[in-house]
């Protein structure tokens with residue numbers, strides 16, 4: 301599919317202003333000169349976070365090569381070179397036989413299996429899409445990989461980062477954009493991103509650099525037009541849901557995390573905005589060597605073309621894992637060809653959605669039962685058989701790589717910024733500050749009037765505060 305794509309081939313665009321991160325620029329440039337492929341990965345660490353438009357992902361063909369790479373001699377060579385030259389912060393994330401169960405509350409304590417023996421991997425510089433019908437387990441898989449499962453969920457199986465088992469590492473070092481937005485409503489878009497830059501970026505960066513990076517991020521997420529608008533508010537509507545989502549992504553991408561989880565980054569966006577957002581994310585992943593795992597609903601054909609890898613889930617099981625560009629072939633091989641001119645993701649989801657069986661009476665489309673399709677695909681050796689080989693191979697290749705947490709602002713800087721942000725929030729939030737202020741004034745007045753104009757004699761004071769004095773005198777008598 302990727303080969304027949306009418307889309308232009310994007311290339312990473314270096315910034316004319318030079319890298320914003322001052323570290324390792326020269327060494328990675330040298331690596332890039334020595335070998336073009338691993339040089340791409342190496343120079344990712346030195347290239348700018350956001351380049352001028354247009355930006356885009358690395359080519360899908362090359363990506364397909366990466367996914368296939370472990371199986372071929374040439375591909376294995378590439379991986380080896382990646383290991384030797386990639387920055388310490390790149391992350392190969394591998395999961396094997398991952399299962400998640402949830403215990404529902406109550407006396408019966410029912411245990412339900414949400415994910416059932418999933419295996420897969422996500423690689424630096426690539427965008428792995430998690431797709432599947434609603435309730436198939438996409439968010440649960442993201443949470444499991446990110447180490448954010450709820451207290452009633454239990455995980456089995458292995459999660460390896462650069463070949464090393466560390467259950468807390470992903471939680472400590474990755475960024476996560478949740479389905480729900482958790483933004484401070486009273487701030488404007490620009491303020492939210494600027495404060496986030498000051499909190500996340502290290503003190504070694506000058507305030508001007510942080511500001512410039514935040515401004516670029518706003519620009520690249522298409523938010524320049526609403527940068528002065530408040531995120532939300534009681535009096536005004538604020539920005540739209542899709543724009544809020546973009547602000548969340550923008551804030552998480554600021555620190556160029558080595559690993560980022562995105563839960564439905566395109567929800568609430570129109571197809572053009574979805575394409576632009578995803579192409580920028582894929583472009584950044586390519587340039588920065590960032591590992592991106594995104595749960596995506598109904599991507600358009602153009603957005604689907606941007607995915608490097610695809611993990612298709614149905615009822616908590618892996619239906620397909622591999623290069624996105626090979627998914628059509630996989631469905632075709634298993635007897636479920638994608639009709640001409642149909643969006644491939646629509647076809648995949650339609651075939652494996654058990655919630656609405658379309659072969660029921662009245663339907664003009666005679667599809668096989670989704671449960672049978674899922675079973676056939678899950679059993680298909682071309683999906684899971686090769687996957688196991690791939691994960692094993694990757695594990696041995698990358699075992700020695702290490703992960704370091706990126707530097708953040710110091711405790712003092714964070715305290716100052718958070719206090720400042722909190723004051724702005726209190727000042728602007730009618731409910732949080734002004735109504736509370738009014739209540740305290742009313743309370744003071746009510747209590748104060750008890751003693752208003754009480755006179756100056758001992759008796760008048762005793763009359764106004766009699767309940768207190770009486771109690772005092774009673775207690776005094778008792779003791």
Ligand SMILES: Nc1ncnc2c1ncn2[C@@H]1O[C@H](COP(=O)(O)OP(=O)(O)OP(=O)(O)O)[C@@H](O)[C@H]1O
Pocket residue numbers: 402403404414432433434435436437438439440441450452453
């Ligand atoms: N904490 C939990 N306790 C019990 N069941 C849960 C819990 N979290 C998720 N589930 C169940 O697991 C299943 C998968 O949920 P999940 O949110 O991962 O699906 P999803 O594919 O992300 O869905 P959607 O696309 O609609 O967001 C659902 O049936 C859900 O009810």
